[in-house]
Amino acid sequence: MTTEIRLPDAGEGIDDVTISRWRVAVGDSVNEGDVILEVATDKVDTEIQAPASGVLLKINFQEGDLAPVTEVMGYIGQEGESVNGAPAGAAPLTKEAATEEAATKEAATEEAATAEATSPKAPAAKNGPAPAAEGAGAKATPVAKRVAADKGVDLAGVAGTGPGGQITKQDVLTQAGGASSAAVSPLPGDLADESTLAVRRAAADNNINLREIAAGRPLSVLTQYDVLSAVASRAAGKRVRVEPAYAAEGQGTEGEVAARPDRAQPDTAKSDTAKSDTAKSDTAKSDTARPTAAKPEGARPAAAQTAGQLKPGEELVKLSRMRAAVARNTVQSLFSAPHVTTMWDVDMSAVLQHRAAHKKEFAADGVNLTITAYFFEAIVAGLKAVPAANATWTDEGVIIKRTYNIGMATALPMDEHGIGGLIVPVIKHAGDLNLRGIARAVNDLADRARKNELRQEDLADGTFTLSNYGTSGSRFQTPIIVQPQVGILGVGAVEKRAVVVSNGHPLEPNLGDSLTFKPMTTLGFSYDHRVLDGATADAFCAAVKHYLESYNA
Amino acid sequence: MRKTTYIQAINEAMRDEMRRDESVFLIGEDIGHYGGLFRVTRNMMEEFGERRVIDTPISEQGFMGMAVGAAMVGLRPIVELMYMDFFLVCADQIFNQAAKMHYMTGGLVNVPLVIRGQQGGGKRYGSQHSASVESTFAQFPGIKVVAPATPYDAKGLLISAIRDDNPVLFLEHKMLYFTRGDMPDAEEQYTVPIGKADIKREGRDLTIATFSYSLLQTLEAAEELKAEQGIDIEVVDLRSITPLDMESVLMSVAKTGRLLAVHESQSNAGIGAEIVARAYEEAPYLLKAPARRLGMAPAPIPVSKPLEEELLPWKKNIKAAVLEMMR
Amino acid sequence: MAEPSLKASVPSADAAVTESAAVLATEQLLPMYRMMFLIRRVEESLLELAESGKIGGAMHTAIGHEGAAIGMAAALRKDDYLTCTYRGHHHSLARGMDPQRAICEVLGKAPGFAKGKGGSMHFLDPSLGLMGANGIVGAQVPHAAGMALASKIRGEDRIAITFFGDGALYQGLMHETFNMAQKWKLPVIFYCENNRYSEMTPISRTSSVDEIYQFVRAYGMESIQIDGNDVEVVYEAVAKAAERARAGEGPTFIEGITYRLSGHMAGDLETYRSSEEIEMQRAYEPLTQLHQKLIDRGVPEEDLNQLRAEVEEEVQAAVEYALEAPWPDLAEAYTDVYQV
16 A cells, blocks of 8 residues: 655666655655655756655665666655555565564454444544555555545445556546546646647548557657558558557567656756756765766877787787788878878769669669769769879879779778778779779679689779778768879768758859758868879869769760 | 540449449439530430439539438439539538538548539630639548549549548549540459559659649640750649649659649649648758749639630640749 | 517417327326436536536537427437437437437547537437538538438438428528429428527518428428427327328428527527516426426326436436546547548
8 A cells, every 4th residue: 555656767778876865754744746856867867756645654775875767766655554564664674574564464454344344434543554445445545545535436346457456546537537538648748749740640631540550659759651551551451550660778568658658858958958067066966876887998008019018908919911011001102192182072863863763774784783883983084184183103203094993992891809901903994984884893893802802913003092981881081092093082971961052142142042952972082292282183073073963874 | 455535434434333333323413314514424314214313403502412411321422513613502511511521420420422523724614614623622621632634544533432431522624525545445443542643754854743634734845845945844643632642742853853733723822832832841852943833823714715825724834834943 | 570479389370280189108208208308407417517618619509499309209210310400419319319428529528429529519320310410500401301312212211300490491502402302202301490590580580481381382392380399299290291201202391389498509698589588488398398298197296306306317427427538539630531
């Protein structure tokens, strides 16, 4: 007949909280909804309200304690009532206490029976165990009893769904008025259980009950896609319900999620900020609030370390030949050629459209049409516009090359230490190949690189290099030139970005301006400043950009 | 593959469904003995008798209301309105009654009613016999609206409309009646789903979403624009106004980046405005240029041929709108 | 034009049926009395709820009209179709609608028969042949004719009855429907509850015709004027009209004279009539008449008291149930726009 004080779900990744302050002491009376406890987590401080009215019987954690979020913080009950049979304020149950519990339980039942037999309306004996409710000794929470009295519900006829068949307020409400939607309706201000206008419009068009397809999840998770999926499953004669695309972490059954509408209060972020602002004045509390997960403050070596001076916990990985070569080449390049990198944004719409239109056709010929192939074509166009970019620096002069052998920087898988490899197979005579030829060559080299079947001649005679670091996700890097070339074009990830489109004056605001999403990439062109200057390097990039953006082969 | 007229397609759909389902019946003015003002219900009374092909007095409110009542108890009436303009005469029975009934009754009552008839300009019928009504109907949830442009779609959609458990407005166009199109053999059963658009022409520069007779005008305009300007237009035939297949429209816009909605009902607050608004609401970033709509200019339709053609969103106006958008 | 008769609900026409022989046995009248009292108490309770602000919008009670509903329910089959006006609580309850769900519906609560979406003006239950009360004056009349047409097309002997007020007669579609129903001999009964007021205006101020049952004579339709407050008179008239309809003899128009004791709707100021007029009508209203009829036939007053006490309890419980009942889930707002 006691009510457990539990914590609301603190959100993802929170396992325990620090008890900041109990606002009431054991023995104090509390009303349902009173703030009785303050706790702190990594993210936010939270006030805990009394789940029921009564007396604080017992607390399980003292101020400053670290408490698992799933634990019971304490118990509320009627004055003098025992917690699970243990005397009020007692330490956690011991074996002896457990025995005592059984005894008390019996006594309580007996006493209740006596009370009923003598005078059903007799007031509850003070300091004694709580009497059973009117009727057949139904177990009910005090709130449930109060609500039952208000609503004129006979507890004898109510089936309890609480712990041990205890009758809860919800049970009484359900009995009183059918399945009371008031009882399950979200808390005021909880906006989470509301779907978007577009979703609701789609529901009306298709006669979809959103509650049904949400299957216990808050309606805010639903998308138009979910509604259309539900329509499709209904059309296919299946159950109209949409499974969540992914389950939230640590989430139990779907029903559980709906049953805790108060997770992540809307003002979480705000209170978090407030917290850091006041952190200084509140250091002590703040420190106890945060479980001290030691952050590894990696000691950075002050100077270059040699292999002979390994400290405990360090390990030497011998250089592979490839690693040694990469190291030698990059150092030599970076220290001999003055590197400058220029950065250009390119709209990839035309390329993607062309690729979408021709991918199948290429595939039918056994060619995988990659975006990389288009960059090779564009590089050739750029090199034709600025021949000095396809060249080699010598003290006597710049050797301009009329063949376009373009290298393709290819990453090899990293080992268990995170050490990878880099190899640059070369597409020979790229200028003589059409898109299909280039795509085929790219496929072939990539395939053989993966199978470790590249021959020495595949790696020789490059005149320019492409580094598609976008494939590993990056937007922009400053690549290092492969000597003795003078330029290397880096390509970032193709991603949708917000772009301003102007149909009017390019710099002044006007009616024709609009914002649009476009698939964009960023080029990072590193060039040897001995050969190219900012303007000539940009001329090369402009040609590449123009070729890609107006792609219409 | 045979060719049939639009009229014949509609006639076949009704005949097939009346043979298949005893609960289907026809009701309207001049539809029985005379066979319909536009001969769409020709020979129906001969085959199905006066019990299922009912000639009414000129009482649009009355017979529309009776059709609603009959539908409420499970029959499937097909009501012909001689001119769609006349829907205003019986608007209460359509909007307050048929369209709202299912909702008001918490789903207890269905109104499987088809209202069909012709609309639109082009034949010099003047202001009270030429209006296009789809935009007005689109304002009312609870009634589906379809407006097929080809004989094939007309037959398939009318069968779907008759089998639908909701009220369906089936809009024909007087300029389409004698157009001909490919049609499967009479024995071959097929339906066209309500609420599904159809790409009638592929293109890459601009999407035109349209339906009914405007589709024919749009297709002509598209061919000419291709030949004259090299502009490659994709034409989405919506076929249904309610529910609106925005998914197909937006998939096309994803390709072309430009959207023009064309229809014969009023431009102001019309279905085109809805299509454009929804494009901006649901996929604003697909648009390379402002989306536009082209409907009937804000005037009643005049009798005079040049005036009528000036106001209607026909080829000339469609081409002008496209050129402005491609500037 | 003569002022409306303040004297009584006594028709004066050449086709009037005013005196009823004892066509129904006392055992038949007792449940009718019980139902009539139940309707009266449900509507009075609804008025109280409306006054306390628990009912929104327009709610129209039929206090004083119950005779038509009770007599009709006894005369027709359960599967006969019925449509009626927004003043239609009495028809639906008389045909057997659960008062509990009816009150929930008026309050917009989830257990309402239409999940709270229809409300007071759209009482309906197809399983009881109740095909809908209507919020538009006269709109339900062609529906009933259409249902009668459906029976005819299907070759069934189900008939339709439609209730409307005297005010509806001045809508054009009424006359379109009368014409077609008569022309096609549809099995439909047009029952006009003439309470002498079109909403707030006495029909004497708007009608060019004194005796409105005469309207349909122009269409050659059988027409009759009766005392709509006497359940036995109503029963007999409706039963006879139903017999004609089932026999393929076409529609009948019944003008049942009655009087609306309550206002047009909850919140009606009733400035258009005097309290003396209402008091005078109380002597002729259906519940008083039926009560007197039972007393005259020797039913002890205590038996009737007992009956009323039972009803009182039932209505109280229904009101409480409805007040406690949950609101519909918000997701319901988007369902039932289309049938799929």
